[in-house]
Amino acid sequence: MKVAKFGGTSLATAEQIKKVYQIILADAERKIIVVSAPGKRFKEDIKVTDLLIAYANNRINLEDTEKSLYAILHRYREIAEELHLPYHIIQQLLADLRDDLQIEVMDLNKYMDAIKSIGENYSAKLVALFLQNEGLDAHYLNPKEAGLLVSHEFGNAQVLSESYDNLRLLREKNGILVFPGFFGYSPDGDVVTFPRGGSDITGSILAAAIDAELYENFTDVDSVYAVNPNIIPNPKKIQELTFGEMRELSYAGFSVFNEEALIPAFRAGIPVTIKNTNNPAAPGTKIVFSREAYHNPVVGIAGDSGFCTINVSKYLMNREIGFGRRLLMILEEEGLSFEHTPSGIDHLSVILREDKCTKEVESLLLERIKNELYVDYVAVERNLSLVMIVGEGMQRTVGLASKATTALSKANVNIEMINQGSSELSMMFGIKAEDEQNAIEALYRAFFGN
Ligand code: ASP
Numbered sequence: 001m002k003v004a005k006f007g008g009t010s011l012a013t014a015e016q017i018k019k020v021y022q023i024i025l026a027d028a029e030r031k032i033i034v035v036s037a038p039g040k041r042f043k044e045d046i047k048v049t050d051l052l053i054a055y056a057n058n059r060i061n062l063e064d065t066e067k068s069l070y071a072i073l074h075r076y077r078e079i080a081e082e083l084h085l086p087y088h089i090i091q092q093l094l095a096d097l098r099d100d101l102q103i104e105v106m107d108l109n110k111y112m113d114a115i116k117s118i119g120e121n122y123s124a125k126l127v128a129l130f131l132q133n134e135g136l137d138a139h140y141l142n143p144k145e146a147g148l149l150v151s152h153e154f155g156n157a158q159v160l161s162e163s164y165d166n167l168r169l170l171r172e173k174n175g176i177l178v179f180p181g182f183f184g185y186s187p188d189g190d191v192v193t194f195p196r197g198g199s200d201i202t203g204s205i206l207a208a209a210i211d212a213e214l215y216e217n218f219t220d221v222d223s224v225y226a227v228n229p230n231i232i233p234n235p236k237k238i239q240e241l242t243f244g245e246m247r248e249l250s251y252a253g254f255s256v257f258n259e260e261a262l263i264p265a266f267r268a269g270i271p272v273t274i275k276n277t278n279n280p281a282a283p284g285t286k287i288v289f290s291r292e293a294y295h296n297p298v299v300g301i302a303g304d305s306g307f308c309t310i311n312v313s314k315y316l317m318n319r320e321i322g323f324g325r326r327l328l329m330i331l332e333e334e335g336l337s338f339e340h341t342p343s344g345i346d347h348l349s350v351i352l353r354e355d356k357c358t359k360e361v362e363s364l365l366l367e368r369i370k371n372e373l374y375v376d377y378v379a380v381e382r383n384l385s386l387v388m389i390v391g392e393g394m395q396r397t398v399g400l401a402s403k404a405t406t407a408l409s410k411a412n413v414n415i416e417m418i419n420q421g422s423s424e425l426s427m428m429f430g431i432k433a434e435d436e437q438n439a440i441e442a443l444y445r446a447f448f449g450n
Contacts, residue, residue: 001171002214003032005181005203008039008047009220010277011123014082017130019277023218024131024176026280032170032210034181034203035127037119038075048075048119049182049196056115059105069101076122083130093129097122109154113183113193116155120180120199128178137175143184146170148205150184150192157184157192159205159264167209179206200261208268215265217257218277224249224256224285226300227444231437236448238299240286245299248390248426252302262287290392297393297400298447303440305433307339307384308354309417312369313377317346323373324348330368334361339386340428342419349417351430354382384416385436388428389443395424403446404429411435411442 004023010016024030037048046054055068073094080090100118105111124140131138147166150157163184170177181199186192194201200217207215223237224246241249243266250259256274265272265287275284293299317323324341327348331338340351357365362380369378394400401418404427408415417430431439 001031001210001212002027002029002216003034003203003207003210003212004030004216004218005034005199006036006277007199007217007219008036008049009041010218011035011038011127012041012045013038014079016277017079017083017127019280020127020218021131021134023277023280024136029213030216031176032206032212033127033176033178034199034206035120035123035178036181036199037123038079046071048072048123049116051075052115052119053112055101056112060108060111069098072101072118073097076126080126080129083126083133085129085133089129089133093122093125096125110190113154114191116193117180117183117191120182124178124180131176131178139173139175139177141170141177141179143180143202144189146179148184148202149187150194152186152188152190152192155193155195157194157198159184159201160187163205164209167206168211170206171210195258195260197255197258198260200258201264204261204264204270204272207270207272208264211268212270215270215272217272217274218280219256219274220276220278221256221274222276222279222282222284224254224274224300226448227440228253228302231440232444235444238285239283240288240291241299242289242291242392243287244423244425245390245392246287248388249300249302251304252386252388252390252428253304254300254302257287293391293393293396296391297397298389298391300390301388301440301443301447302390303385303387303436305383305385305436306354307351307386307430308357308380308382309384309430310350310352310365310369310378310380311347312349312373312375313347314373314375315346317348326373327369330365330372334365334368336361340419342417342430351384351386351417354384381416383433385431385433385439386428387431387436387439387443388426389447390426392425394427401427404443407442407446408439411438413439413442 006020039047051071058065058068128138128140149160149163181202183191183193226236272287273284338350342349413431413435415429419428
């Protein structure tokens with residue numbers, strides 16, 4: 001049994017949904033189909049989830065909703081008509097959709113999640129209706145009925161462990177099950193969504209629950225690439241990478257697969273394949289538990305901006321028991337998670353995501369660190385990018401750091417920080433954000449040639 005998840009671009013038009021149908025037909029093991037909301041048809045297009053958010057905001061702000069409501073209904077109508085669904089079925093689907101969109105504005109976060117979930121929910125209904133119309137034994141499945149229970153954190157749901165036992169029962173169901181991605185229900189019955197891009201998470205949870213032989217994630221690229229194709233045209237394709245490598249690359253900006261989505265499949269020992277709906281014959285990228293990494297110790301290069309660092313110095317810091325704990329305690333008390341803490345003898349830097357460190361937060365932190373830790377120096381530096389080289393084989397290969405730093409120095413990029421964890425799965429360079437592209441190009445050339 002396989003779980004196949006299709007992303008937004010795979011459901012954006014009737015033509016795309018017909019490709020999904022062919023993919024389902026091609027393999028009888030594809031039992032559970034998880035769908036996103038219809039995504040972009042072209043570059044400037046708007047995803048249905050974003051249309052829904054705009055509509056919800058109109059309602060919340062008591063603005064006119066005529067346009068935003070029409071945009072949503074029109075997307076579904078167009079797809080349903082082009083799929084040649086019977087007239088009365090289309091009318092019923094649109095009437096239900098319109099009703100669901102009319103729900104009363106309540107607690108804002110709760111309302112927003114209820115509206116956001118409609119995109120996936122109606123995508124699943126539509127696909128199930130189409131498959132039935134084509135003669136397949138297909139059924140739409142609601143996450144509530146299936147028992148996908150999640151925590152009560154709107155926009156940031158976490159799966160509850162009892163979900164796995166509930167969902168396991170889906171193994172016994174007949175036919176093809178079409179499941180909406182992106183949301184579940186809290187134990188008291190509220191719709192709660194995962195973070196954006198969260199349909200990947202639903203697929204992974206289902207694959208783990210039914211103990212699938214494979215979790216296939218269909219998107220719109222042939223594979224995961226060794227570097228962002230917007231920076232290097234036609235970069236090397238990655239055929240196989242480990243869960244660890246994927247995690248590191250996702251952390252630093254690879255967005256092909258939602259980073260939280262790796263966990264359920266990984267824990268349950270289910271391999272993942274990333275494939276292209278528009279080219280299903282291509283082998284795609286396999287995410288596996290281990291791989292022979294001798295030939296290519298570095299599998300990919302990633303970079304992400306939007307970091308800042310709090311640099312702290314205090315003479316004899318290395319001898320002061322509890323200094324690190326007290327510093328991190330301040331962050332904890334202010335509700336901030338930190339990313340990395342590179343250190344020297346009398347220096348400690350704490351790297352944070354810049355969006356969490358607003359100007360107000362910055363002055364509060366500086367105040368507290370000065371007053372409570374009696375430091376000699378503390379300052380916040382902004383505009384930092386983290387660029388990473390990632391690969392399982394790095395720990396057994398001599399000379400990689402020198403190769404990377406030589407490439408960066410030749411490209412005239414000043415390295416502000418180097419960090420390598422004990423796993424040696426990645427090596428990270430902190431640089432100024434304006435040097436990011438240059439740095440990635442230089443590193444790609446050094447490790448993958450031209
Ligand atoms: N539709 C949701 C989003 O745009 C979730 C998903 O597509 O995975 O974020």
